[in-house]
Amino acid sequence: MGDTLSFFLMSWLDPSLLMLTAAGTLAGIYVGAIPGLSVTMATSILISFTFSWDVNDALALIVGIYTGGVYGGSRTAILLNIPGAPSSVATAFDGYPLAQQGEAGRAIGLSTVMSVIGGLLGTLVLASVAPYLSDMALEFAPRDYFLIAALGLLLVGSLAAESLSRGIFAAALGAVIGLVGLDPVTADPRFTLGSMQLMGGIHYVVVMIGMFGVAEAFFQLHQLDATPVRQKVDKILPSLSLVLKFLPLSIRTSLIGVIVGALPGTGGDIASLFAYDHAKRTVKKPSKPFGEGAYEGLVAPETANNAAVGGAYVPMLTLGMPGDAVTAIIIGALTIHGLNPGPMLMIETPYIFWFTVGNLVLANLFLLLFGLTGIKLFAKVVELPKAILIPLILVLCVVGTYSLNGSMTEVYWMLGFGLLGYFMKVYRFQMGPVILGVILGPLMDTSYRQAMASVGNDSAAFVSGLFTHPLSLVLTLAVLFLLLGHSPLKRLLRREKTA
Numbered sequence: 001m002g003d004t005l006s007f008f009l010m011s012w013l014d015p016s017l018l019m020l021t022a023a024g025t026l027a028g029i030y031v032g033a034i035p036g037l038s039v040t041m042a043t044s045i046l047i048s049f050t051f052s053w054d055v056n057d058a059l060a061l062i063v064g065i066y067t068g069g070v071y072g073g074s075r076t077a078i079l080l081n082i083p084g085a086p087s088s089v090a091t092a093f094d095g096y097p098l099a100q101q102g103e104a105g106r107a108i109g110l111s112t113v114m115s116v117i118g119g120l121l122g123t124l125v126l127a128s129v130a131p132y133l134s135d136m137a138l139e140f141a142p143r144d145y146f147l148i149a150a151l152g153l154l155l156v157g158s159l160a161a162e163s164l165s166r167g168i169f170a171a172a173l174g175a176v177i178g179l180v181g182l183d184p185v186t187a188d189p190r191f192t193l194g195s196m197q198l199m200g201g202i203h204y205v206v207v208m209i210g211m212f213g214v215a216e217a218f219f220q221l222h223q224l225d226a227t228p229v230r231q232k233v234d235k236i237l238p239s240l241s242l243v244l245k246f247l248p249l250s251i252r253t254s255l256i257g258v259i260v261g262a263l264p265g266t267g268g269d270i271a272s273l274f275a276y277d278h279a280k281r282t283v284k285k286p287s288k289p290f291g292e293g294a295y296e297g298l299v300a301p302e303t304a305n306n307a308a309v310g311g312a313y314v315p316m317l318t319l320g321m322p323g324d325a326v327t328a329i330i331i332g333a334l335t336i337h338g339l340n341p342g343p344m345l346m347i348e349t350p351y352i353f354w355f356t357v358g359n360l361v362l363a364n365l366f367l368l369l370f371g372l373t374g375i376k377l378f379a380k381v382v383e384l385p386k387a388i389l390i391p392l393i394l395v396l397c398v399v400g401t402y403s404l405n406g407s408m409t410e411v412y413w414m415l416g417f418g419l420l421g422y423f424m425k426v427y428r429f430q431m432g433p434v435i436l437g438v439i440l441g442p443l444m445d446t447s448y449r450q451a452m453a454s455v456g457n458d459s460a461a462f463v464s465g466l467f468t469h470p471l472s473l474v475l476t477l478a479v480l481f482l483l484l485g486h487s488p489l490k491r492l493l494r495r496e497k498t499a
Contacts, residue, residue: 024064032072094297118303122310174437214418261311
């Protein structure tokens with residue numbers, strides 16, 4: 001117990017490690033706030049600088065970058081409707097309407113506190129039940145990932161606002177965009193129209209920046225003469241009563257974030273969408289209608305995507321399997337430093353596990369400190385005249401897209417998706433289902449084909465597996481329940497019950 005505590009407090013008591021965690025968290029917030037500058041990119045760049053460092057120094061900096069970066073995307077999502085990261089897409093649904101109502105300061109303050117709560121709860125789960133969650137993650141077969149992707153696509157009902165048909169169309173469009181490129185199984189070109197530039201596919205961040213950022217800038221051209229909304233930044237820190245009011249929701253969505261984050265290959269983007277859907281289904285009396293500035297719609301995704309950080313460390317530290325792209329890079333960093341991520345890590349170098357847990361707690365405390373500073377300055381961005389704000393949004397979008405791969409082709413695609421997004425906004429299509437389709441379409445496609453291959457392409461065996469394996473049965477029933485929820489039968493039953 002004494003050794004565990006000393007490992008946990010190692011980065012707290014060493015001034016250099018303390019400063020590295022603080023610097024990483026601060027840098028992560030601002031890297032995450034810039035569209036296109038992903039946490040994955042920042043972490044991968046760090047590896048080249050830190051491979052000669054002591055492993056503790058490298059891990060302290062990386063943990064800070066990771067924690068701050070996941071939160072940082074919420075800043076531009078709330079202020080400009082441009083998610084800084086895919087995990088902040090759901091944050092924009094209600095965060096941006098709050099900014100339009102002059103509540104950007106309160107929205108950022110609430111998202112900061114709830115992000116910290118989600119991060120700490122995720123770390124608590126990592127510390128207490130990591131081996132059990134990792135065993136559960138091992139039980140997931142390709143058919144289960146297919147079912148999770150199907151569950152995710154059924155969230156379209158929650159993201160489609162007033163028109164389910166428009167939402168289904170938008171999700172289908174996103175799925176087609178996500179499938180562009182070489183088939184991952186056969187390497188045959190799909191939807192490339194003979195273009196070499198499309199062989200590598202279309203990066204979902206390019207779609208996200210275009211659909212949210214550029215489309216919003218074009219849409220704002222209709223309101224050039226509108227007076228900017230003055231933001232209320234007198235009370236940034238949310239009251240204790242408000243935090244306690246949303247605490248039950250934040251605990252539930254944190255658990256969603258941890259579980260989804262612990263599944264190899266998933267991450268905060270899927271977790272935040274699941275959490276938003278959960279809030280929309282379970283909160284009967286939101287503070288405002290969802291999609292129009294509901295605080296619950298801000299709390300749910302922000303707690304989930306930060307809790308997913310702790311979840312992503314579970315398979316990495318216990319199985320040597322990456323929970324997401326960032327933990328895949330961290331596995332490389334540990335290997336470079338002569339460590340062996342996986343089951344033997346807990347036996348050979350247990351201090352790494354507890355050092356990481358202590359670092360995550362420390363990074364979340366720094367997140368609370370840094371996340372509540374600079375909000376008044378950030379909020380001024382929304383008060384800029386449209387003639388300045390619109391070019392600023394476009395510049396951010398271009399810089400963010402170009403920084404992905406240094407490709408002007410991706411910039412042109414981003415502008416094209418922005419134009420498409422503009423017309424979709426004009427005709428009241430939601431952008432959320434498009435991004436949902438882009439992210440989950442390829443996962444559903446690959447998982448289904450892997451599942452079919454595992455049973456010799458026998459459809460009967462595939463269907464049988466959905467009902468004979470306990471985990472698959474639970475997920476199948478969840479899919480059927482959601483399908484029933486979207487069907488006319490539910491409305492008919494509700495009408496009869498009311499009568």
